Amino acid sequence: MRPCRFHVDLDAFFASVEQIDRPELKGKPVIVGAAPGRRGVVSTCSYEARAFGLHSAMPISEAYRRCPQGVYLPVRMQRYEEISREIMDILKDFTPDLHQLSIDEALMDMTGTERLWGEPENAAMRIKEKIREATGLTISIGVSINSYVAKIASGLRKPDGLCIVREGGEKDFMARLPLEKLWGAGEKTRTLLNGLGIHSVAELQGLPLSLLEVKLGRAAARFLSEAALGRDPGIYNVESRRSSMSGERTFERDTSERQRLIDALRLISDELAARTIRGDSACTLGLKLRFSDFSCIHRQFSRDEAFVSAGEILEGAIGLLDENWDGRRPVRLIGISLQGLKPLSAFQSSLFQEGPSKSEKARRVMQEIDSKGLGQLVRARFLPRDASGNSDEEQ
Known part of the structure; x- marks a missing residue:
């Protein structure tokens, strides 16, 4: 039976909930986290705020410097958990094999569900529609035979995206990506790879594992090699x-x-x-x-x-x-x-x-x-x- 994994990621979750609860905030840069003037970080920000270069875990002082006109709100974790629970319950209607990875992220094993929901594209569209009807929120879904590629795919067409990587196409899919899209490759790793003349995942695919091991160590080299080839390096237990x-x-x-x-x-x-x-x-x-x-x-x-x-x-x-x-x-x-x-x-x-x-x-x-x-x-x-x-x- 062909494996099928859905990686579901809620779009700018905390900020999107605030915009749903307060419609006057739609279209405005919303930043959820610490208050300006206090020490702390951005927890989540809306896509309008991201246009100013803001991102999660950015120091709030830097966020305010870049976007002083933003709407800064405290974290309402109980409210977000309430919505998250509602969404996870919807996902469980599609498969009992659901693994909640965080408050705004889940992995679904959809293997063998075609007779219930049709092809993956149809199932994904039904999931997105159900969640939008119930909560007003959008989600992005990545589909692949393995969890790692599904995670990469879910982030490529945000917000409200759907990206399906067909079986056998994992390596070619990864080859089209810049190094910045390779989950797990941080800035220092990318800088080191750039020094080797590697600027894309395609170039990384052609690099001998032995050379990677010399430069990065065995664990990092094997992780990056597997990931670049579209294989699951085991990021989820x-x-x-x-x-x-x-x-x-x-x-x-x-x-x-x-x-x-x-x-x-x-x-x-x-x-x-x-x-x-x-x-x-x-x-x-x-x-x-x-x-x-x-x-x-x-x-x-x-x-x-x-x-x-x-x-x-x-x-x-x-x-x-x-x-x-x-x-x-x-x-x-x-x-x-x-x-x-x-x-x-x-x-x-x-x-x-x-x-x-x-x-x-x-x-x-x-x-x-x-x-x-x-x-x-x-x-x-x-x-x-x-x-x-x-x-x-x-x-």
Whole structure:
């Protein structure tokens, strides 16, 4: 049976939700994230804002310098999670084999569904129509026999795009792309490849693996070689996703700045905390770091109480970061996972405890905070510090 993978990506998700909820914002540059004048980053921005060069994870100060006329809004994670849950439920109507990769991204195994939904193009158009009717939002879909090429394809025709790569055409599809479109190849890697005379994926396809290994190391070379040829280098571990939830951020430029890593961890923590509001959580937290040489480490720890709030998740992730990263190795990707998901009721601190558990109480408090638009509150010790050692919150 021919494999068929759909990679579904919501278009400028947070900003698009704000434009749907507030129609007067349509056509305007909308930036969701930290407030101007505060330290922080852009979480998501609308396509109107991207025309000014803005992008996710950009420092908010730089975003404001480029687009002072933009509409800057706080993150409303509970609202985004509500819409995300509605969309994921729609996707499950098309296949039970759905793997939610983040709050705005999913991988669908559509193998064998042709008798239900027809050819992939027909199925994809029906999915897009259903989501637009239910939410007013647009999505972009990439279709291929493997997950990596499907992910690349979903990003090529945004917004509201559909890109289908037919079986057997993966190598030719990748060959037409510039290096900038090769997911996983950061700026330093591209610069190194440029020094070898490589400026396109087609040229990379012709480079001997042995030469790549000398220049980049074995792990990075094999990853790039497989990716360039349109093979899946294994970017998604979907087997464990039914019992875990995770989020990742890939940096446009590899970074050794601790604050940039913490800013990314904060965004991921917010997303995961919003997803725990559904009623599931875990007491095992994992941190993933992929370095500039494509080597990767995974570290985790467990505790008795469930991780419920964004602050708890962030605190645990920062602890793992500080224990396992000395600042010398540039980081390409960072991620957090919550593993061994269970209903929050399973984390009762005592068999005979009366009333809600501490985890359940925390969940209710965080849900109330988020519903009032205060979901970006963080512990003061995670805020950037000035030269005197004081955080913004302390000044």
